Amino acid sequence: MQKRPSALKILNTREKKDLFKEINEQYGIEKSILDKYEYLERSDKIWLTTRCALSKDLSDLKMEGIGMLFARRSATLKLTTNAIQLFGKHATKNILELDNADAQNYLRGLDLENISSREKFISSYVIVKFGNDYLGCAIYKDNRVKNQLPKQRRIKKF
Amino acid sequence: MLGRENKTYLKYCKIPLRRAIRINTLKATVSECTQRLKDHGFILKPIPWTRHGFWIENKADIALGNTLEHFLGYFYVQEASSMIPPLVLDPKKYETILDTCAAPGSKTTQMAEMMENTGLIIANDSNMSRIKALRYNLDKSGIINTIVTRMDAAKLNKSHIQFDKILIDAPCSAEGTIRKDWKVLSRWSETLIHGLSRLQKHITTNAIHCLKPGGTMVYSTCTLAPEENEEVITNLLDKVKGLTVEKITLDGLKTRPGIEEWQGRQYTEQVKNCARIYPQDNDSEGFFVAKIKKE
Numbered sequence: 001m002q003k004r005p006s007a008l009k010i011l012n013t014r015e016k017k018d019l020f021k022e023i024n025e026q027y028g029i030e031k032s033i034l035d036k037y038e039y040l041e042r043s044d045k046i047w048l049t050t051r052c053a054l055s056k057d058l059s060d061l062k063m064e065g066i067g068m069l070f071a072r073r074s075a076t077l078k079l080t081t082n083a084i085q086l087f088g089k090h091a092t093k094n095i096l097e098l099d100n101a102d103a104q105n106y107l108r109g110l111d112l113e114n115i116s117s118r119e120k121f122i123s124s125y126v127i128v129k130f131g132n133d134y135l136g137c138a139i140y141k142d143n144r145v146k147n148q149l150p151k152q153r154r155i156k157k158f
Numbered sequence: 159m160l161g162r163e164n165k166t167y168l169k170y171c172k173i174p175l176r177r178a179i180r181i182n183t184l185k186a187t188v189s190e191c192t193q194r195l196k197d198h199g200f201i202l203k204p205i206p207w208t209r210h211g212f213w214i215e216n217k218a219d220i221a222l223g224n225t226l227e228h229f230l231g232y233f234y235v236q237e238a239s240s241m242i243p244p245l246v247l248d249p250k251k252y253e254t255i256l257d258t259c260a261a262p263g264s265k266t267t268q269m270a271e272m273m274e275n276t277g278l279i280i281a282n283d284s285n286m287s288r289i290k291a292l293r294y295n296l297d298k299s300g301i302i303n304t305i306v307t308r309m310d311a312a313k314l315n316k317s318h319i320q321f322d323k324i325l326i327d328a329p330c331s332a333e334g335t336i337r338k339d340w341k342v343l344s345r346w347s348e349t350l351i352h353g354l355s356r357l358q359k360h361i362t363t364n365a366i367h368c369l370k371p372g373g374t375m376v377y378s379t380c381t382l383a384p385e386e387n388e389e390v391i392t393n394l395l396d397k398v399k400g401l402t403v404e405k406i407t408l409d410g411l412k413t414r415p416g417i418e419e420w421q422g423r424q425y426t427e428q429v430k431n432c433a434r435i436y437p438q439d440n441d442s443e444g445f446f447v448a449k450i451k452k453e
Contacts, residue, residue: 048302053303053305056319058305058319059318064289064307065293065296066305067302069297082297085231107226107229133226135229156224157224
């Protein structure tokens with residue numbers, strides 16, 4: 001029997017089905033986009049990787065990371081910045097569109113005030129979009145945007 | 159080594175290196191990304207040996223690293239000759255690849271892009287701070303098909319995985335990067351070269367055992383020292399039977415054959431199939447690439 005990274009749990013078919021359902025309900029991303037990958041979970045974090053990666057004997061490798069950190073679980077599911085930049089174009093719900101000035105402030109890592117949106121959001125975690133680009137994640141509540149961009153990804157000056 | 163051409167070589171060593179980028183087609187199309195960079199005021203010149211690579215010919219009002227396109231991982235800043243080893247290895251969809259000395263990840267991300275994020279790349283490095291940079295670049299580029307490992311590259315043969323292809327972009331004295339950083343001269347010594355040569359021989363002779371029969375291994379360095387190049391390949395072919403050095407040809411790239419003799423040492427005749435890339439030949443960094451086929 002092939003060994004897996006010990007602390008990571010591979011999501012089974014049922015768990016993946018639940019995950020895809022949750023993502024579809026929250027962000028509108030279809031199962032067909034996500035089900036070609038495998039998912040691993042540890043505490044509140046979910047990674048995605050290829051089927052090929054999990055088909056190998058990894059027992060003698062000193063692993064530092066596998067695939068991409070995809071999402072974090074809290075009250076609702078929060079997709080990571082990297083996941084949004086890769087899969088955001090497939091999302092149809094919970095998308096907050098920013099104008100140029102607000103997008104620049106978001107990229108600097110600032111929180112935003114007086115941001116209104118016509119869309120009624122399903123959860124407070126929203127996908128931030130500017131033009132045709134999907135920038136990352138934010139918490140949206142009472143017309144305020146709490147920035148969720150990782151510090152090292154922020155652009156200091158334009 | 160270069161004879162009369164030494165002057166031209168030295169002249170090019172003094173000319174600052176042109177910046178180059180590779181479009182990340184996992185996230186953007188070449189036409190979309192190049193148009194957006196042109197809109198910022200950048201002048202792009204295609205790199206002849208790769209469809210996704212461009213030289214940046216000017217400075218624009220915005221720094222390349224501060225553009226939205228860079229933030230989104232639509233392109234990767236990568237030296238033009240550094241794009242050559244993955245092109246020579248030519249990883250395909252669903253293959254299993256070993257990248258023995260992967261950090262900071264320019265070639266790993268390039269290979270993942272060529273594989274369309276399928277299959278598996280074991281991206282290894284021995285240094286933790288370099289691994290952090292590797293993981294950052296993989297994430298930013300949207301790479302899914304990698305497992306990052308921290309192992310001594312000379313001990314990777316302990317892995318149970320047999321790879322379709324292996325890239326060894328070996329730690330080296332970096333003579334070829336002098337146009338980017340003159341500090342390499344202050345670190346240069348014959349002792350350094352001989353020490354690195356020993357390490358490179360260890361890495362190659364161990365890694366070859368992880369390669370499937372019929373598989374391909376590419377060995378590359380950004381140095382022109384024969385002790386770190388042709389000597390390493392000769393040592394590998396002496397120690398391991400059933401290996402062939404294949405000729406390297408990439409459209410638009412000028413290369414020269416490996417040298418068969420250096421300071422009284424005779425190398426295997428097969429090294430003439432290796433590619434030496436001098437700064438003056440393609441207005442790039444200096445590089446060495448060898449493509450080895452296992453029976």
